[in-house]
Amino acid sequence: MDFGFSEEQEMLRATARKFLENECPSTFVRRMLDDPTGTTPELWQKLAEQGWLGLVYPEGYGGAGLGFVDLTVLMEEMGRVVLPGPYFSTVLLGGLVILEAGSEAQKKEWLPRISSGQARATLAWTEPNARWDAEGITVSGKPAPGGTVLSGTKLFVQDAHTADALVVAARTADGRRADDGVSLFLVPRTARGIEVKLLPTMDQTRKLCEVMLNEAVVGPEALVGEWDKGWSPLARVIDRATVALCAEMCGGAQKVLEMTTEYAKIRVAFGKPIGSYQGVKHKLADMLVDVENAKSITYYAAWAVDEGAAEAPLAVAMAKAYVSDAYRKVAAAGIQLHGGIGFTWEHDMHLYFKRAKGSEFTFGDATYHRERVAQLIQL
C-alpha cells in the first residue's frame, strides 16, 4: 500500500504552485471577474506550454498521457488560486467526452488542438430542470433529412460563449429506462440555430451560459459515440470531472485554512492574538479536520477512477458529498474568523466562498450524492 504522491507528482505540485502564484494572483482573478472570457490568450497559451491542457490525454492526441492522480495535484493548485477561465470546461468536460466516446476522426480533429490551446470545448448537459441524472435530459434530437434536429434549452453550461465546440446531450428516444435514449452531438458553437447567452452569476470566476438550440441541424458526422447510448460514457466523464472538481475544491479549502490561520496569529483582540482563544482555535482545528478528510476521500476517488475500479462511482459520490459540505463550511468559517474584513469586496475570502458555493452544487450537491451513496450501498 502506498497512499501518497510520487516524487514526480510532488514536482508537478511545486512547479504548478510557482507558476500559478506568478500568473494568477488575486489581482488577475479580480480583473477576470469582469472579463467575459475569464482568461487571456497569453495565459491560455502558457497553460498549453506547461502541457496542462492535454495532461490526461494520450500522447497520440498531443497529450501528456498522465493519470487522474496527477491531475488531482494540478487541480488542487488551480483551486488554491481560484483559477478563472475555461480550463475545466475545455479539458474535463468537452475534451474528455470526445476522448471517452468520440470516433477516431473526432479525437484526431479536436484533442491535439485542445492540448495545444488552439481550440476550446464544453459540455451542454444540464437544463432548466436542474437535474443531474439521465431523466434531466429533455433537449430533443430528432432524425431529419441531412442529420438530426436539436431543440431545447441547456442551462448552467460552463464557458459555452467562448467554446469552439459544444458537446450536446440530447434525448433521441424515450426508452423504458431514462439512460437509454440519450445521444451526444459535437456541434460548432457558431452553427446555425445555436444561441448562447452569458449569465450573471454569483461566482464570476466560473462563467455559466444558457444555450438555446433552435432547431439546429447537425450532420451524421456530429454524433459522438453510439446513437441512444450516450448516457453511459457521459456518466463516466461526469464522474471523472467530479473528482477533478473535488480536487480543485480541496485546494481552495486548504488555501482558506492557511490564510485564516495566518490571520489568527497576527490579528490582536482584547490584547491577545485571536488564535490563542479556544473559540477561534477550535474552529480552525475543525477546519483542518475537514480539509484533511476532504483530501483523503478525493485522493481515494482519483485512484479508483484511474484504476477503473468497480467501486469508482461510489468513491466519487462519497468524495463529492464530503467535499461539498467541507469546502462550504471551511470557506464560511474563513469569513467568520476574518471578522468584518472577511465580508468586504477588497478581501479575497469572498472569491473562495463563492467558488465553494458554486462548486457545491456543480454535478450535484451533498444531499444528491448521499442519496447516490445510499443506492450504491443498497440501503
Next chain:
Amino acid sequence: MDLKPTAEQQAFRDRLRTWLRQNLPREWTSRVVSGPDVPRSEAYLFLREWQRKLYEAGFLGLTWPKEYGGRGLTFMEELILHEEMALAKAPPILNLLGIGMAGPTIIAYGTEAQKKRYPSKILSCEEIWCQGYSEPNAGSDLASLQTRAVQDGDHFVVNGQKVWTSVAQAADWMMLLARTDPDAEKHKGITYFLLDMHSPGITVRPLRQITGDAEFNEVFFENVRVPAENILGGLNNGWQVGITTLMYERLALGFGLQVRLRIALDALVELAKRTKRNGGTATQDPIVRQKLAQLWIDTEVFKYTGARAVTKLLKGELPGPEASTGKIWWCETHQRLQDLAMEILGPYHQLVRGSDWAVEQGIWQHTFLRSRANSVEGGTTEIQRNIIGERVLGLPKG
C-alpha cells in the same frame, strides 16, 4: 499511489485469516464481546489465554524488535492485524495498554535490562498493564498531577491517588507518572515509573460507570515503595516519556477502530432494514437514508485519512496533520452512529437487557451509553482541538 497490498502483505493477511478461522472460540467471542453475562474473572482468564495463543502463533508485537520478543515487521502488518481481528469479530486484546503503550515506551526509553525484562511478558499476557496517568484534578490537564514520589535511598516512596484507571483490578504493573520535584515547573518535575501493582500500600476500588459496568477504578497509594531502577527514561523526564509514543500507537489502533466502526455501521444498516417506520422500513425514510449514507462516507473517510498517515510512517517520514485528526473524527462519527441507532429504535430505545421487548438484548443501549466516553477518554475532544491548533497549525497558546 496504490491502495493494493503487496504480495507479502497479502500472504500475511491470508495466513492470519486462516489462523483466526481455525482458532477463534466462536461461542466465547459472542459472550465476551456482548459483555455483562460473563463473570469478570472468567472473562479475564479466557482473554488471557486468547492473547497467549495469538502471541505464540506469531501475531503480536509485530513492529517490536525481535530481540525483545517482537517480530520486526512494519505498521502495515500491524494494521492488517487490527483489521482482520475486527473483521473476524475476535475478542479484544486484554493487555491493550501494555501492548499499545507500555511496551513501545519501554522499548523507546528503557535500559537494556528493562527492555529484556518487560516486553515479551506483555505480549504473552503473563503481566497485564494499566496506565496511572489521570488523577481527580489532573485529567486532560495531566501536568497538574499531584501524586508524589520521594526518594528514600535506592527507592522512591509513592503517595497519592489515580482515577479512571482501566483494568487496574487485573493489572500486574502500572505505568505511573508521579511528581518527583514539586518545585520544578509543571511539566518538568515528573518521573515515569514501572510500578509493581502487587506492592504493599496499593488499594484498587472499582468505579461503576454510566453503563452499569465497572471497567475502571480509583487507585490509592500509601507509602508504596518503588525501586529506583524502575524509573523509565530518567528522573524528572516523565512528561516527555509519557507523551512521545502516543501518536504512533494511535495510528495503528486507528485501523482497528475503523473496521469496528464499519462493523457497527453494517449492524445498524441491518437494524434499519428490519425496523418498520411509517409503512415502510427505516431505510426508506429519506432522512434516515441521508444520515446512514453520511455515516458510511465518514467511516470510509476515516480509513483513507489513516492510510495517508501510515504511508508517511512506512516511508520513514513523520506523520503530518492527517495523523492528528483521527481521534476527533472517530469519536464524533461513532457517537453520531450510536445516536442514530437510538433514533431508529424509537421508543424501544428505552428498553434494556432484561425486557423481552428489548431489541437485540439491549446491546445498542449499552454501546450508546459507552460511546459518550469516547470524547473524554484518551484526551478530550477539546484537548485534541488545542493540540491541532497549537502543534499542527502553530497558533499561540491561550
